[in-house]
Amino acid sequence: MTESPREAGAEPLAVLIVGAGFSGLAMAIRCRQAGIGPLRVIEKADSIGGTWYDNTYPGAACDIPSHLYSLSFAPKADWSRMYAPQAEILAYLRETAERHGLMPLTQLGTTFQGARWDEAGAVWHVETDRGPITTRAIVSGMGGLHHPAYPTIPGRDSFTGPAFHTAAWDHSVGLAGKRIGIIGTGASAIQVVPELARIAGHLTLFQRTPPWIMPKNDHAIAERAKTRYRRLPLARRLERARLFWLHEVRAVLGFTRVSKLTGQAEAVARRHLARAVPDKDLRAKLTPNYRLGCKRVLISDDYYPALQRRNVTLETGGIARITETGLATEDGRTHDLDVIVYATGFDITATFARMDLVGRGGQRLKEIWADGMGAYQGITVAGFPNYFMLLGPNTGLGHNSVVSMIEVQVQHVLDCLKALRRGTRAIEVRPEAQARFLDRIRARLADSIWQAGGCKSWYLDAQGRNATLWPDSVMAYRRSARRARMADYRLG
Numbered sequence: 001m002t003e004s005p006r007e008a009g010a011e012p013l014a015v016l017i018v019g020a021g022f023s024g025l026a027m028a029i030r031c032r033q034a035g036i037g038p039l040r041v042i043e044k045a046d047s048i049g050g051t052w053y054d055n056t057y058p059g060a061a062c063d064i065p066s067h068l069y070s071l072s073f074a075p076k077a078d079w080s081r082m083y084a085p086q087a088e089i090l091a092y093l094r095e096t097a098e099r100h101g102l103m104p105l106t107q108l109g110t111t112f113q114g115a116r117w118d119e120a121g122a123v124w125h126v127e128t129d130r131g132p133i134t135t136r137a138i139v140s141g142m143g144g145l146h147h148p149a150y151p152t153i154p155g156r157d158s159f160t161g162p163a164f165h166t167a168a169w170d171h172s173v174g175l176a177g178k179r180i181g182i183i184g185t186g187a188s189a190i191q192v193v194p195e196l197a198r199i200a201g202h203l204t205l206f207q208r209t210p211p212w213i214m215p216k217n218d219h220a221i222a223e224r225a226k227t228r229y230r231r232l233p234l235a236r237r238l239e240r241a242r243l244f245w246l247h248e249v250r251a252v253l254g255f256t257r258v259s260k261l262t263g264q265a266e267a268v269a270r271r272h273l274a275r276a277v278p279d280k281d282l283r284a285k286l287t288p289n290y291r292l293g294c295k296r297v298l299i300s301d302d303y304y305p306a307l308q309r310r311n312v313t314l315e316t317g318g319i320a321r322i323t324e325t326g327l328a329t330e331d332g333r334t335h336d337l338d339v340i341v342y343a344t345g346f347d348i349t350a351t352f353a354r355m356d357l358v359g360r361g362g363q364r365l366k367e368i369w370a371d372g373m374g375a376y377q378g379i380t381v382a383g384f385p386n387y388f389m390l391l392g393p394n395t396g397l398g399h400n401s402v403v404s405m406i407e408v409q410v411q412h413v414l415d416c417l418k419a420l421r422r423g424t425r426a427i428e429v430r431p432e433a434q435a436r437f438l439d440r441i442r443a444r445l446a447d448s449i450w451q452a453g454g455c456k457s458w459y460l461d462a463q464g465r466n467a468t469l470w471p472d473s474v475m476a477y478r479r480s481a482r483r484a485r486m487a488d489y490r491l492g
Contacts, residue, residue: 012123013135015417017041018112021050022403023390024141025093026071026410029100036417040135041102042128044111048097051145052090057166057188058195060086063216063299067229067236068243068401071096075240077230083218112142114356117385122425124386127356136420137386139413144348144391144468151183151344155322163340166192173339177201181327181335183319184343185211190298192343194306204313204335206327209455210285212269212292216299248473250399256471258291258449266292276304285316294453296398348468359384360428373467374441376434376488377481379409380416385426385492388413394441395477396469398459404474408482415484424491433488444471 014036017024020043028041047053062069066079069089074096080088097103107130115126115138126133148165150156162173166188176199182189185207197203229236250265269292277283286304288295307314318330326337357365360383368381375381378395380388390409397405416427442465445451450459450466459468470477 010134011038013038013040013133014421015039015137015139016124016126016133016135017139017141019043019050019141019143020045020048020097020106020108021052021141021143022071022093023143023406023410024050024139025097025100025102026403026406027139027141027390027413028102028105029071029074029096030410030414031417032100032102034414034418036414036421039105040133041106042110042112042133043106043108046109047090047094048102048106048108049090049093050141050143051167052086052093054146055086055167055169055188056171057169057192059191060188061191062089063187064247064401064403065243066221067240068247069403071403072240072407074100075233075236077236078226079221081218081220083216112140112355114358115387116358117360117387119360122386137417138388140387140389140392144396145346147347147354148342149345149347150342151319153183153319153322158324159322159326159337159340160324161338161340163342165342165344167346175199175339178338179326179336180204180339180341181206181337182341182343184345185209186343186345187296187298188345189343190300190303192341193312194300194302196341197306197309197312200311202311202313203309204315204337205307206315206319206329207285208316208318209290209295210288211295211298212266212288213272213303214269214297214299215272216301218301244400244404244474247400248475256293256399256449256473257447258453262291262293262449269297273304277308279308282307282314285314288455290455291449291453293398293449294455295457295459357384357387359387372461372463372465374434374438376429376437377409377412378470379412379481380429382429382431382434385428386420388416393467394470396459397474398469400474405470405477408474408478412481412484416489419484419486419489419491426492428490428492430488430490441471 015031017027017039020041024041028039031039045053062084065082066084070076070092076092111129113127113129115124118125124135124138126135148167162170164170175196178201180196180200180203182193182203183206193205273283273286277286306312315329320328320330327335359365363383365381365384373393375389375392378392390406391402395405396402419427445466448471450469459466461467
């Protein structure tokens, strides 16, 4: 879409949705189905898709089964694999947006810069890089996985060769036969290492902490299964339910708390490592020294074999500095490289640090969150009427499909938007309701695996608190947040 955003002075939108990934598209579809409008979706990129548009590194794929990592109200019967690759997920999101008539409502290439609450008019005045927009409500579907995090290594800007993050892949750089250094061993590294190992002259993986890795058991989905899912929607729904409960049980089996079942899950991962890596020295380097679940648990069948190729070296010593020609490690050795790839994840707080959101009485969200993020149900914040977040603080998942959380939140926000449609000018969570919710979350997190598991991870903020993940099952969140309890809100 090429038209400009709604200008100040025009009739306010009913809702402005920021971001056109899973969250934003789900919210827009549900708003249209409920007759809420006028609405607009703005997206900073040149395409819809969110993280699945940005992340195009070799091997990029989902680590949640395809039939579970999709919207329940926008199903796809013909997923090609158990775990869909990036291109197929992006195509699914584009097809879903087109099928539900969202493209004419979507403004691409438009960056949300900030917004100010107008108390008298009960509207938000939004600033974008393409002009102002006035709207009664804002739903943020921006998420936290789109600002690449780079390590603070001395000399990082001194390297003279190509260097880029997995989330900003430079496809113009030829990698065949090159000496490639990969920094990081998280989710993107697990996927990209096997791909680059096949073509690199030599690949050096610089590991700080080994991840826990479970078998993936990926496979192509048979044509007869696709036909069955297409002809029998109930079969597809049953498969989705089976996958949901299979992953949901992980919340009970030690993925959120340290228990004897944690040890059983660790035994599965150790057997996977032992079968794949016969060399005891390499196996020792790849064995985590923290509890499973403390960091993101990964799945792969080809990562361990890739590390045993003749053209691959695993380095476990610390990186002292980056030089013009490669890296120097703390043991005094130098590693000459042609290309450096940063597989170092995302800065989840950067989204809110970069925007200027001013609520009731001139209070700024980034100042309120200076000592840590927190929101009622992860969705809304006292002092910011008619402002809602999808996948806000403490609503990420480490054990199941985050799409399930998105759908719960969309229903909650929809309840609030319907209240505005019925004549309420502003809806704002009561401070006491928010405080009660955050107290419950903190109590639940106090003995969680992320606090007691013996590791440091990107789940934790600068104060060592987990402001990222939901510390319980999806069903527990559904019971807590699926409907907006109006007693917890102030309507005006």
